[in-house]
Amino acid sequence: MNTMNTTGYLRNWSETYKNDLVNNIMPFWLKYGVDRDNGGCYTCVDRDGSLMDTTKSVWFQGRFAFTCAYAYNNVEKKQEWLDASKQTIDFIEKYCFDTDGRMFFEVTAEGTPLRKRRYVFSESFAAIAMSEYAIASGDKNYAVKALNLFKQILKFINTPGILQPKYEISLQTKGHSITMILINTASRIREAIQDPILDEQIDKSLESIKNDFMHPEFNALLETVGPKGEFIDSIMGRTINPGHCIETAWFILEEAKYRNWDKKLVETATTILDWSWQWGWDKEHGGLSNFKDCKGFSCQDYAHDMKFWWPQTEAIIATLYAYQATQDSKYLEMHKMISDYTYSHFPDKEHGEWYGYLHHDGTVSQPAKGNLFKGPFHIPRMMIKSYTLCEELIRLRTT
Amino acid sequence: MNTMNTTGYLRNWSETYKNDLVNNIMPFWLKYGVDRDNGGCYTCVDRDGSLMDTTKSVWFQGRFAFTCAYAYNNVEKKQEWLDASKQTIDFIEKYCFDTDGRMFFEVTAEGTPLRKRRYVFSESFAAIAMSEYAIASGDKNYAVKALNLFKQILKFINTPGILQPKYEISLQTKGHSITMILINTASRIREAIQDPILDEQIDKSLESIKNDFMHPEFNALLETVGPKGEFIDSIMGRTINPGHCIETAWFILEEAKYRNWDKKLVETATTILDWSWQWGWDKEHGGLSNFKDCKGFSCQDYAHDMKFWWPQTEAIIATLYAYQATQDSKYLEMHKMISDYTYSHFPDKEHGEWYGYLHHDGTVSQPAKGNLFKGPFHIPRMMIKSYTLCEELIRLRTT
Numbered sequence: 001m002n003t004m005n006t007t008g009y010l011r012n013w014s015e016t017y018k019n020d021l022v023n024n025i026m027p028f029w030l031k032y033g034v035d036r037d038n039g040g041c042y043t044c045v046d047r048d049g050s051l052m053d054t055t056k057s058v059w060f061q062g063r064f065a066f067t068c069a070y071a072y073n074n075v076e077k078k079q080e081w082l083d084a085s086k087q088t089i090d091f092i093e094k095y096c097f098d099t100d101g102r103m104f105f106e107v108t109a110e111g112t113p114l115r116k117r118r119y120v121f122s123e124s125f126a127a128i129a130m131s132e133y134a135i136a137s138g139d140k141n142y143a144v145k146a147l148n149l150f151k152q153i154l155k156f157i158n159t160p161g162i163l164q165p166k167y168e169i170s171l172q173t174k175g176h177s178i179t180m181i182l183i184n185t186a187s188r189i190r191e192a193i194q195d196p197i198l199d200e201q202i203d204k205s206l207e208s209i210k211n212d213f214m215h216p217e218f219n220a221l222l223e224t225v226g227p228k229g230e231f232i233d234s235i236m237g238r239t240i241n242p243g244h245c246i247e248t249a250w251f252i253l254e255e256a257k258y259r260n261w262d263k264k265l266v267e268t269a270t271t272i273l274d275w276s277w278q279w280g281w282d283k284e285h286g287g288l289s290n291f292k293d294c295k296g297f298s299c300q301d302y303a304h305d306m307k308f309w310w311p312q313t314e315a316i317i318a319t320l321y322a323y324q325a326t327q328d329s330k331y332l333e334m335h336k337m338i339s340d341y342t343y344s345h346f347p348d349k350e351h352g353e354w355y356g357y358l359h360h361d362g363t364v365s366q367p368a369k370g371n372l373f374k375g376p377f378h379i380p381r382m383m384i385k386s387y388t389l390c391e392e393l394i395r396l397r398t399t
Numbered sequence: 400m401n402t403m404n405t406t407g408y409l410r411n412w413s414e415t416y417k418n419d420l421v422n423n424i425m426p427f428w429l430k431y432g433v434d435r436d437n438g439g440c441y442t443c444v445d446r447d448g449s450l451m452d453t454t455k456s457v458w459f460q461g462r463f464a465f466t467c468a469y470a471y472n473n474v475e476k477k478q479e480w481l482d483a484s485k486q487t488i489d490f491i492e493k494y495c496f497d498t499d500g501r502m503f504f505e506v507t508a509e510g511t512p513l514r515k516r517r518y519v520f521s522e523s524f525a526a527i528a529m530s531e532y533a534i535a536s537g538d539k540n541y542a543v544k545a546l547n548l549f550k551q552i553l554k555f556i557n558t559p560g561i562l563q564p565k566y567e568i569s570l571q572t573k574g575h576s577i578t579m580i581l582i583n584t585a586s587r588i589r590e591a592i593q594d595p596i597l598d599e600q601i602d603k604s605l606e607s608i609k610n611d612f613m614h615p616e617f618n619a620l621l622e623t624v625g626p627k628g629e630f631i632d633s634i635m636g637r638t639i640n641p642g643h644c645i646e647t648a649w650f651i652l653e654e655a656k657y658r659n660w661d662k663k664l665v666e667t668a669t670t671i672l673d674w675s676w677q678w679g680w681d682k683e684h685g686g687l688s689n690f691k692d693c694k695g696f697s698c699q700d701y702a703h704d705m706k707f708w709w710p711q712t713e714a715i716i717a718t719l720y721a722y723q724a725t726q727d728s729k730y731l732e733m734h735k736m737i738s739d740y741t742y743s744h745f746p747d748k749e750h751g752e753w754y755g756y757l758h759h760d761g762t763v764s765q766p767a768k769g770n771l772f773k774g775p776f777h778i779p780r781m782m783i784k785s786y787t788l789c790e791e792l793i794r795l796r797t798t
Contacts, residue, residue: 044634052696053633104567113567168503168512234452235443235770297451298767302756303701305764357701359758365704368697371634 006332007397013339014390018075020347021383026071026081028353028369029376033064034084038109040091041084043375047367048351054109055372058096062125063377065089066188067384069132074384085133089142092126101152102162106372118164120153120178124185127153131192143193150189151197153182173232176213176223176241179205180248187255202255209248210268218294219275221245235300240292242280243311249273250318250385253325266325273318277334280311285361286341288315305360309374312342313382320389354379405731406796412738413789417474419746420782425470425480427752427768428775432463433483437508439490440483442774446766447750453508454771457495461524462776464488465587466783468531473783484532488541491525500551501561505771517563519552519577523584526552530591542591549588550596552581572631575612575622575640578604579647586654601654608647609667617693618674620644634699639691641679642710648672649717652724665724672717676733679710684760685740687714704759708773711741712781719788753778 032049033041035056041064044053068085072078095111096103103122106114127149134142156162157178167173183205186198212229213221223239226232249272256265280288287307291299299305319335322328345362346354348369356374357365368374431448432440434455440463443452467484471477494510495502502521505513526548533541555561556577566572582604585597611628612620622638625631648671655664679687686706690698698704718734721727744761745753747768755773756764767773 046697052692055633108569112569114570115566167514170507170511171513234454293451297445298765300765300767300770302705302764306701360764365701365759366697366699368699371699 006329007394009332009336010390010394010397014387014394016343017383017387017390021071021075021380021387024347024352025354025376025380025383026068026078029064029380030080030084033370033376034087035091035109038091038111039087039094040111041088041376042109043370043372045368045370047348047369049353049369052368053371055114056091056107056109056111057372057375058092058104058107058122059125060372060375060377061088061092061096062122062127062129063375065092065129066125066132067376067380069129069136071380071384072136073132074388082136085129085136089126089129089133092129096122096126102156118166120156120163121181123149123153123156124181127185128188131189134192140193143189146189147193147195147198150185150201153185154197154201172227173224173236174208174212174227176209176221176244176248179208179213180244180251183209183248183251183255187251187258206252206255206265206268209252209272214268214272215294220279220294221248221272221276222294233295235293235297238294238297239299239301240276240279240294241290242276242292243288243290243308243314245272245276246280246288246311246318247314249276250314250321253318253321256325257321261325270322270326273322273331277315281337282307282360286337287345287358287362288312288338289360306365307345307358307360307362309346309354309356310378312338312346313378316342316382317385317389320386320393324389324393405728406793408731408735409789409793409796413786413793415742416782416786416789420470420474420779420786423746423751424753424775424779424782425467425477428463428779429479429483432769432775433486434490434508437490437510438486438493439510440487440775441508442769442771444767444769446747446768448752448768451767452770454513455490455506455508455510456771456774457491457503457506457521458524459771459774459776460487460491460495461521461526461528463774464491464528465524465531466775466779468528468535470779470783471535472531473787481535484528484535488525488528488532491528495521495525501555517565519555519562520580522548522552522555523580526584527587530588533591539592542588545588546592546594546597549584549600552584553596553600571626572623572635573607573611573626575608575620575643575647578607578612579643579650582608582647582650582654586650586657605651605654605664605667608651608671613667613671614693619678619693620647620671620675621693632694634692634696637693637696638698638700639675639678639693640689641675641691642687642689642707642713644671644675645679645687645710645717646713648675649713649720652717652720655724656720660724669721669725672721672730676714680736681706681759685736686744686757686761687711687737688759705764706744706757706759706761708745708753708755709777711737711745712777715741715781716784716788719785719792723788723792 032045040061043060046052065085065088068081072081095107104113105117127146130142131146182201186201190198212225220240223241224236249269252269256262279292282289288311289305291301291304293299315338319331323331353369355364355367359365431444439460442459445451464484464487467480471480503512504516526545529541530545581600585600589597611624619639622640623635648668651668655661678691681688687710688704690700690703692698714737718730722730752768754763754766758764
């Protein structure tokens with residue numbers, strides 16, 4: 001693409017993201033997700049928005065509250081977005097914490113606890129909801145709450161005995177998920193309130209990603225390694241989740257940008273993006289697949305070759321970010337590949353919002369708009385972030 | 400089919416099952432599965448039998464030991480089958496029990512514990528391995544061990560506080576899995592040793608299947624219900640697993656046969672089979688799908704429309720059994736449908752054994768022969784049981 005084409009390309013996507021967010025995704029969830037009786041939001045809705053299950057995902061209470069405030073802060077100052085964020089945070093504070101300070105995983109419509117798990121993702125999403133709402137509302141109390149919750153998260157994961165380990169003592173592992181989510185959680189909170197523990201955790205996670213999870217002998221970032229980054233030669237230890245790695249890549253690019261485009265971080269991030277794209281991109285059908293085995297054995301997750309919505313959205317953000325970081329046009333080409341695939345397969349033109357689960361060949365596996373794992377988060381976050389990135393890129397090119 | 404055709408049809412399948420078991424399935428697992436260094440068996444093998452992961456599934460130690468003894472008892476008195484059963488039971492007794500009497504879920508090749516879960520399926524499979532080996536070897540000690548283990552299982556599931564519940568106290572559920580597995584576990588053990596608790600548990604499970612899990616308002620047997628069989632109107636509560644239901648149907652037919660073809664049990668079993676076939680059979684591509692929602696909402700399990708090996712094998716047994724129970728030729732037609740589909744899609748003609756995981760359209764999703772959930776159990780059990788049923792049916796027709 002030449003300069004003119006590039007600007008036009010970015011302008012086109014910027015408009016698409018904003019339009020899709022404002023006129024499709026947010027109205028869908030404000031209409032079918034928000035629970036105007038009990039507060040909070042539902043996510044288990046079928047293709048046409050009809051409620052399939054009133055169980056409330058605690059992850060999604062935080063994710064939706066974050067998304068609404070994030071859209072408010074970056075796209076448009078719509079009061080209904082701010083209100084939706086606030087009423088969901090109220091629901092979280094009222095119903096989603098157990099007496100030990102840890103959070104539940106599922107609650108009923110009315111807020112009765114249903115399930116608690118051994119992780120701290122509920123807490124992470126609640127924390128970014130609070131910090132983002134603090135920015136949107138100007139109410140600093142929520143920034144303090146977010147920071148306190150972050151401190152709790154660190155206590156939970158660093159105090160042996162609080163979170164029940166999944167494996168026996170003979171199998172010591174550490175996971176990419178918690179390592180990467182803490183980068184994003186800390187960096188989101190830092191936008192609202194500064195504290196050295198946030199920067200320390202970001203440094204610690206970045207170190208661990210680079211030294212422990214990145215395995216150059218496979219050109220891969222692995223999901224599970226030993227305590228010192230040891231390669232675990234099992235189905236679990238060999239698993240690559242390309243979409244997850246690509247999400248990490250843009251979290252790192254975001255941190256690189258915060259550090260005035262720290263060169264080493266940009267290099268780490270683009271290496272992860274390049275590796276993971278190579279593993280994940282389906283050359284036959286297009287799109288990013290879910291899982292690969294780093295030694296090329298048959299992948300054991302049932303959904304290994306399916307195309308889920310969220311890896312595609314992470315790749316849209318990551319390729320735009322990598323282009324912003326490097327000006328390397330290959331990332332714009334990759335952005336075009338993933339965008340063309342995503343926009344031609346996922347949006348539901350009849351009922352709005354996007355499908356979440358496609359077969360390997362791109363046909364729809366099931367058309368529901370949400371469940372406990374899909375809801376108003378990855379898609380709107382992609383639109384908000386990518387809109388912002390496109391606008392920044394356009395400004396640079398036209399000034 | 401007329402009488403001659405039917406006899407020929409049954410003879411053909413009888414030979415196929417026996418031949419496939421003796422010359423394909425058992426040799427594959429004796430070659431690639433048996434661990435001749437440490438005892439026990441591996442199951443995580445790729446398409447060509449190469450070992451992908453040395454982690455040993457405790458379920459499969461019991462399942463393999465059972466399968467070998469069951470083949471020995473019903474098909475051929477091969478010493479290597481008896482030996483494989485014994486050395487796997489030795490591994491189980493040496494390494495697979497925790498100090499509290501409960502069993503692990505995964506151990507290393509050498510038997511170091513890796514993971515323990517909140518269920519008693521490891522114990523159930525170990526128990527049927529021991530009772531089947533008792534019959535094969537004539538060593539009554541193993542029948543006593545099986546019975547004692549069964550008593551332990553009942554203690555574990557009936558004593559609050561031993562198995563950690565998955566949900567909070569507000570969500571009381573009971574599961575089809577444990578209810579149905581206890582029918583089969585008890586009836587297998589009863590072949591080796593009699594005890595009133597076995598019959599009592601079978602009665603209790605049958606009652607529960609009929610009164611709690613069967614929901615005629617949906618023509619469905621549900622996987623999860625309330626403590627008194629209450630319908631739970633959530634994604635989880637609406638889930639139908641047709642293959643699982645069809646497995647239950649033949650467990651019940653086995654019990655009906657033991658009771659001189661108890662009419663009520665035959666009716667219950669064939670009702671479950673008919674309902675579940677209706678839900679599960681894929682009219683477009685053939686084969687049984689994994690999951691359905693009883694209210695017709697979009698099914699949320701990623702693998703909902705995939706074709707797994709084991710539901711097909713359960714349906715082969717169940718349709719033959721239903722034909723034996725009722726002489727209704729519709730079950731022979733169903734047997735032909737499921738057999739034609741299964742034998743044209745699952746066997747790997749190049750490397751032996753069967754694929755486990757097909758896409759909804761019947762193409763292979765991943766070609767490995769085993770993992771922690773697929774290994775030497777459903778396929779050989781189907782061949783042993785169906786061979787036996789065909790032989791019984793042929794004898795009846797020709798005498």
